Amino acid sequence: MNALVPTRDGVRRFLSAYAIVAVLAAVFLLAVLISDAFLQPKYLFNVIRQIAPVGIAAVGVTFVMILGGVDLSIGAIISLSAVVSAVLMNGEAANLPMAIGVTCLVGMAAGAFNGIVLAFSRVSPFILTLATGIAILGITQIFSGGTARGIVSPGFREFFNYRIEGIVPVLSLAFLAAVLVGVLIQKRTLFGQYVFLTGSNRRAAILSGIPVRGVTIMAYTLSGLFGALGGLALLARSGVSSTMSGQGLEFQILAAIVLGGTTFEGGRGGVVGTLAGVLVLVIAFNIVNISGLPYHLQMVVMGLIIIAASAMYGQINARSQ
Amino acid sequence: MAVGTLRPRLGAGQSGIWLILAAGFGFALLFLPDFRTFENLANILRQSAVLGLIAIGQTFVILLGMIDLSVGMIAGLVVVLSCWLLDIYPALTLPVAAAMIMLGMAIGVVNGSLVRWLKLHPLILTFGMLSVLQGLIFTFTDRSVGRASDALQQLANGELFGVPLSAILLLLLVLLTQAILSRTHFGFHLLAAGGNPDSARKAGINAGGLQVTAFAIAGGFAAAGGLVLAGRLGTGYPLAGTGLELDSIVAVVLGGAALGGGRGSIVNTLAGVLALTLVSNLLNLFGVSAFVQMFAKGAIVVVAILANQPRRAAR
Amino acid sequence: MKLTKRLLMTTAAAFAALGLAGPAVADKETEERQTAAAKEAVDTSKFAKEGPYTIGVSAGYLANSWVVFALQHIYWEASEHDEIEEVIVTDAAFNPTKQISDIEDLIRQDIDLLIYWPVDDAAIASVLERTVEAGIPTVQAGGGFTDNAGTVSNAYISQWRLGEMVARNLMKDLGGEGQIIAMLPIAGTTAAVDQLDALETVLEEYPDVELLSAEYGDWNRAKAKQITENLLQRFPQIDGVFSPAGQMSIGVAEAFEEAGRLEEVTMSPGDEYNGWLKWVADNGQGGAVTFPTRAGQEAVKIGLSILKGEEVTRGTAVESEYIAPEDIGEYVDQDAPDDWWSSELPEEFLPKQ
Numbered sequence: 003m004n005a006l007v008p009t010r011d012g013v014r015r016f017l018s019a020y021a022i023v024a025v026l027a028a029v030f031l032l033a034v035l036i037s038d039a040f041l042q043p044k045y046l047f048n049v050i051r052q053i054a055p056v057g058i059a060a061v062g063v064t065f066v067m068i069l070g071g072v073d074l075s076i077g078a079i080i081s082l083s084a085v086v087s088a089v090l091m092n093g094e095a096a097n098l099p100m101a102i103g104v105t106c107l108v109g110m111a112a113g114a115f116n117g118i119v120l121a122f123s124r125v126s127p128f129i130l131t132l133a134t135g136i137a138i139l140g141i142t143q144i145f146s147g148g149t150a151r152g153i154v155s156p157g158f159r160e161f162f163n164y165r166i167e168g169i170v171p172v173l174s175l176a177f178l179a180a181v182l183v184g185v186l187i188q189k190r191t192l193f194g195q196y197v198f199l200t201g202s203n204r205r206a207a208i209l210s211g212i213p214v215r216g217v218t219i220m221a222y223t224l225s226g227l228f229g230a231l232g233g234l235a236l237l238a239r240s241g242v243s244s245t246m247s248g249q250g251l252e253f254q255i256l257a258a259i260v261l262g263g264t265t266f267e268g269g270r271g272g273v274v275g276t277l278a279g280v281l282v283l284v285i286a287f288n289i290v291n292i293s294g295l296p297y298h299l300q301m302v303v304m305g306l307i308i309i310a311a312s313a314m315y316g317q318i319n320a321r322s323q
Numbered sequence: 324m325a326v327g328t329l330r331p332r333l334g335a336g337q338s339g340i341w342l343i344l345a346a347g348f349g350f351a352l353l354f355l356p357d358f359r360t361f362e363n364l365a366n367i368l369r370q371s372a373v374l375g376l377i378a379i380g381q382t383f384v385i386l387l388g389m390i391d392l393s394v395g396m397i398a399g400l401v402v403v404l405s406c407w408l409l410d411i412y413p414a415l416t417l418p419v420a421a422a423m424i425m426l427g428m429a430i431g432v433v434n435g436s437l438v439r440w441l442k443l444h445p446l447i448l449t450f451g452m453l454s455v456l457q458g459l460i461f462t463f464t465d466r467s468v469g470r471a472s473d474a475l476q477q478l479a480n481g482e483l484f485g486v487p488l489s490a491i492l493l494l495l496l497v498l499l500t501q502a503i504l505s506r507t508h509f510g511f512h513l514l515a516a517g518g519n520p521d522s523a524r525k526a527g528i529n530a531g532g533l534q535v536t537a538f539a540i541a542g543g544f545a546a547a548g549g550l551v552l553a554g555r556l557g558t559g560y561p562l563a564g565t566g567l568e569l570d571s572i573v574a575v576v577l578g579g580a581a582l583g584g585g586r587g588s589i590v591n592t593l594a595g596v597l598a599l600t601l602v603s604n605l606l607n608l609f610g611v612s613a614f615v616q617m618f619a620k621g622a623i624v625v626v627a628i629l630a631n632q633p634r635r636a637a638r
Numbered sequence: 639m640k641l642t643k644r645l646l647m648t649t650a651a652a653f654a655a656l657g658l659a660g661p662a663v664a665d666k667e668t669e670e671r672q673t674a675a676a677k678e679a680v681d682t683s684k685f686a687k688e689g690p691y692t693i694g695v696s697a698g699y700l701a702n703s704w705v706v707f708a709l710q711h712i713y714w715e716a717s718e719h720d721e722i723e724e725v726i727v728t729d730a731a732f733n734p735t736k737q738i739s740d741i742e743d744l745i746r747q748d749i750d751l752l753i754y755w756p757v758d759d760a761a762i763a764s765v766l767e768r769t770v771e772a773g774i775p776t777v778q779a780g781g782g783f784t785d786n787a788g789t790v791s792n793a794y795i796s797q798w799r800l801g802e803m804v805a806r807n808l809m810k811d812l813g814g815e816g817q818i819i820a821m822l823p824i825a826g827t828t829a830a831v832d833q834l835d836a837l838e839t840v841l842e843e844y845p846d847v848e849l850l851s852a853e854y855g856d857w858n859r860a861k862a863k864q865i866t867e868n869l870l871q872r873f874p875q876i877d878g879v880f881s882p883a884g885q886m887s888i889g890v891a892e893a894f895e896e897a898g899r900l901e902e903v904t905m906s907p908g909d910e911y912n913g914w915l916k917w918v919a920d921n922g923q924g925g926a927v928t929f930p931t932r933a934g935q936e937a938v939k940i941g942l943s944i945l946k947g948e949e950v951t952r953g954t955a956v957e958s959e960y961i962a963p964e965d966i967g968e969y970v971d972q973d974a975p976d977d978w979w980s981s982e983l984p985e986e987f988l989p990k991q
Contacts, residue, residue, distance in 0.1 A: 037871070123629055126582045129573060133620075133621045133628070134625060137622050140618025141618055143613075148701060148703065149702075151977070165896075236860065241892075244858065265444065266446065291865060294851070299458060302455045305453070306451065360746065370739050373735070461825060465831070556735065556758075556761040557763060558763070563761075607739075607740065614729075617731075
């Protein structure tokens with residue numbers, strides 16, 4: 003038998019792994035049909051820049067979900083990071099490294115808290131992170147007194163919004179860099195392997211000596227770190243506007259990750275899938291916006307696109323099993 | 324036959340929430356004179372009614388290991404539609420109420436069918452449905468519309484010998500649904516299918532049909548919650564349902580149910596609802612700043628779920 | 639049978655009407671009617687009582703800087719009067735059901751005066767009536783004029799007049815012709831509804847100005863920016879922007895700037911949001927129509943007058959003022975954060991920085 007003829011199984015596995023790419027292609031096709039703006043590089047990079055905060059944070063949450071958990075506090079961590087970093091910067095360029103460093107530490111601390119509680123107990127990650135999210139929202143409000151205090155350092159926003167060759171905003175490159183780092187962690191570190199193994203079969207992982215608790219704490223800390231970076235990206239993109247700028251983003255992040263093939267059960271998926279899921283989501287939002295539909299119908303259509311993309315993915319996957 | 328492995332857990336041993344509730348209640352009675360008034364207690368009951376109704380429906384879905392994020396918007400849609408209709412035909416409270424509940428159940432059937440036939444993940448599907456419903460509500464109106472009939476307002480705000488009517492309704496429904504869960508084939512199958520789907524399937528239980536039914540129940544109860552909410556608000560506020568879905572999930576899980584399915588009870592969910600309302604009430608009475616309240620609410624939920632952990636590892 | 643037929647016809651008519659949903663709440667006539675109603679006197683004798691007083695504040699929301707400043711104005715004014723003993727504040731976090739509970743809780747805590755700003759007027763109408771029946775006067779602060787049995791008086795800001803002033807200044811700066819977009823706050827709020835209404839009313843006088851699209855930025859700078867980026871893609875020519883909310887205006891302006899199209903657009907006045915004022919100072923256009931946070935202060939003054947049995951009208955307008963771009967220097971504070979409001983609050987009452 004010719005060894006190069008693809009087996010049925012092989013085709014199925016190929017389809018399953020690249021299902022999200024098919025979905026992305028379909029959504030992109032739809033987008034191009036509605037407006038040729040989507041063919042212009044400047045606009046496309048704009049779109050990528052729009053979703054940078056969500057996308058960067060989603061990289062971190064992907065690890066948590068491969069582990070079989072979930073992080074609903076990510077939106078609050080993003081808000082907190084945006085406010086804390088702005089306050090620390092206090093309008094001085096000299097404060098920039100310190101502000102970024104401390105913000106990352108704050109995000110990691112929040113993530114570590116989630117991770118430690120989850121590693122040493124059996125509570126549901128859904129409820130725990132929901133609760134810590136609310137608590138963090140409260141902390142953000144207490145810290146800021148209700149107004150979004152803080153003044154961004156000069157140069158910070160200009161740097162990230164600068165367009166290379168007039169086309170590529172630095173922020174979108176930062177997003178792609180975050181994805182790259184995520185892929186490296188996933189595929190080339192021991193931690194990455196451990197996350198997959200623990201996610202697919204926790205018991206077997208424990209039995210084979212994997213430090214499951216440590217992996218859990220690390221995954222959530224990573225999520226917190228990327229959340230902080232997402233908050234910085236949000237600050238770069240839109241300046242200081244409110245104490246709740248990250249609110250509601252957790253659902254967009256979750257939707258993007260699940261669209262990308264990482265399921266709630268854990269053990270499968272990956273950062274590349276998340277990238278595709280993020281792109282599907284932002285293209286969907288822009289499709290409805292640019293098509294000129296009345297505002298409220300836009301929400302309906304976005305919901306339908308999410309359902310349709312998810313169904314398509316579910317069908318492709320079901321067929322490959 | 325593997326019936327033995329199907330024995331459902333009805334929340335026995337998960338009554339930790341009642342202990343926590345009693346502790347909180349006792350503490351408040353001792354240290355807060357403002358709390359002891361009959362009015363305050365009646366207020367707590369009245370404020371629990373809407374969430375309680377929605378949480379009953381959510382319990383059925385969670386028992387099957389699924390989740391329904393659209394219940395908040397179903398309630399919101401009912402608020403808007405019922406007030407709009409009752410403004411024109413105030414005498415038709417009962418028919419409108421019945422129609423709304425059927426609408427809620429119909430949406431639930433759609434949810435359940437999509438999950439079953441398209442194999443969609445319930446979280447994604449109901450999140451998409453949330454967006455769709457929200458968009459529909461806003462297409463219908465962008466401002467408060469209509470007026471709830473006096474009958475509906477009476478249901479939401481009125482009292483019988485000092486006990487709020489809505490609380491009486493809630494209690495009756497809790498008892499009814501708890502009985503359904505523990506004493507009927509349907510309830511037995513539901514818990515079995517949620518707790519151990521493979522064994523359940525081998526025993527011939529139709530999991531797919533149960534899924535659709537559970538979502539229909541969730542939709543119906545969300546509509547009921549929406550009716551009481553409409554009575555409470557008095558008008559069709561379009562954003563009325565926002566956030567209720569998450570609160571209902573928190574209440575169910577606080578009550579000891581497992582998100583993976585197979586364990587939980589309606590009565591314990593009620594305790595979860597009361598606990599949430601109690602926390603808000605206490606924080607208000609303490610005069611705690613709203614921001615600190617937010618932090619405290621999150622912290623209290625963390626402590627409560629740590630104290631209420633499942634004794635077995637979740638699936 | 640007849641009933642069913644009527645039901646069907648009503649439903650059909652309603653759905654037909656939806657397509658033509660026009661302004662129902664505020665237009666010029668309503669505005670004039672409200673101004674007249676505001677001047678009516680209130681019988682305060684039944685509320686008069688001796689001090690010391692406890693004031694309850696039911697905030698519909700406290701999570702944005704405007705209301706924080708308004709609340710600080712309440713604290714400031716309260717501190718000036720010894721007969722005010724305590725100010726209790728509840729926050730409904732944008733949830734009207736919670737606001738009902740909050741007001742019920744405040745009543746039980748024996749307040750003498752209720753100052754409030756609603757999440758939604760209609761939702762709390764009946765609990766406010768119960769408050770008045772319990773002998774507690776109610777004063778609405780900072781929203782539109784509320785003409786209900788449950789609201790004794792108002793320190794109101796007419797969003798309609800504010801929108802009208804913004805629109806007229808934009809028309810003037812545009813020279814009466816061009817294509818414009820509108821950026822509005824959260825859909826369904828009084829502010830959004832009235833501002834759009836006012837704009838459309840003013841536009842009737844300017845047939846050469848076309849409204850390309852009205853969008854809802856939810857008072858969110860990032861969202862306003864994202865929506866504007868899409869609008870810039872859809873419409874090759876946008877001459878003007880109607881955006882009374884300064885914090886959204888910044889997002890809109892940034893989108894134009896990054897697209898390299900700032901030169902071609904005229905920004906309408908925003909409000910006195912500090913970040914917007916900084917932008918006006920840097921770019922020399924736009925200006926501001928104020929959305930005064932001192933409404934809180936006015937509400938306390940009105941409340942005290944009621945408690946003392948003095949004469950009070952149904953509503954006192956807290957007037958918006960127009961600030962031209964060239965005068966912005968007196969109002970902007972370059973050292974304060976963007977999320978800040980120009981005001982006369984003394985140092986110790988400013989929100990923390």
